[in-house]
Amino acid sequence: MALYSPQTDPKYQRGDAPVADDPTAGVVVSPDTQRDNRVPDGQYRTRKWPVLHATAVPQIDSSTWQLTVDGLVEEPLTFSLEQFRELPRIKVFADFHCVTAWSRLGNLWEGVSLSTLLQRAKVQAAAKFAVVGAYDANWTTNVPLAALLESDVLLADTHDGEPIDADHGGPVRLVVPRLFAWKSAKWVNRITLTADDQPGYWERLGYHDNGDPWLGQRYRDA
Template structure:
């Protein structure tokens, strides 16, 4: 697709965080870094489309989001119910494990923290599994990265409705982790007391997936479980 017809191509430089300082937008802390590109990454102005299988065909009228596991009040939302919840906007960068980073994204949707309050996540919960509509694809996240101000369930990106190629109608976005942790075509969130590897994690991807984790032997982020970065520390 040429840049002239790609609606996601950034024809100008991406926004800087200070553009949103006086607005109602939550600014992701990693977006305030002097160097916003993690180790081993390259900036792109496109938004590449990557997934392991086909884009699922989702009937918007039958779409459901289920939230369960270690919660006091399991809930299921229709798309209309989801979109009627209080809204937030988050400005963040987006880092794919395939080594590209798209800076200056404006996400709109529902805060993860608000959903956690609605279902009453129990004190014993330590992890969450996100499940997609694409043949039950899953990814695991620790609550220390999920229960944060800038994590949200997204249905709009850069002012327009989130398209199916990029995970619409609703996807998870957790800016501080690699993008495979931001599950597309979301249909379920399950809170757990133990860490259960998801689809890519079962074949060797890192259980955590922080692009800013480094160590002297491998300053390249948490990509795979067998690399020295497994024992690294987050670069601030």
């Protein structure tokens, strides 16, 4: 196996942490990127984009990929990958904080806003949370509905101008910049709106239900 080299890593960041371009240029700028110190306590900046999985990378056929939005909604939705890519698109400039302590600053994501999808689905008043499912079998995560409706949350299929590869959650992954990265589920295939909080894979193993990096919410007792 070849040794890692920054010179051959297209995702390696050189120089200072990227900053947002002109915010009027059609890019949603996550507010955490505007902090004087963009790295939460207990985190460090990485220049790479590390790869971490709970299990193995699923084999996904793009011709049969589907995304379903269901649960407490008036109009359940299902999209093929082609239909997903025809939805209105946004770009989001955001930092990305992993619970294992690394932070990758200045990511440019592109995809579909969660608020756009949920508006189409007509979320019922009783809905307060979402269970996000993935092609990674039996894996889910729970996210408060209010967090999903933030303007910088999206289902992304590109990162820094390139399609998201399978190792990093492609073809489509959730991105919730203001929460720890395990909430930004890879290989997303379902978003189910619920009235009650239903802990997911990592949450059942002791991770925090909310996961705010600025509050140090790594584990349930934080």
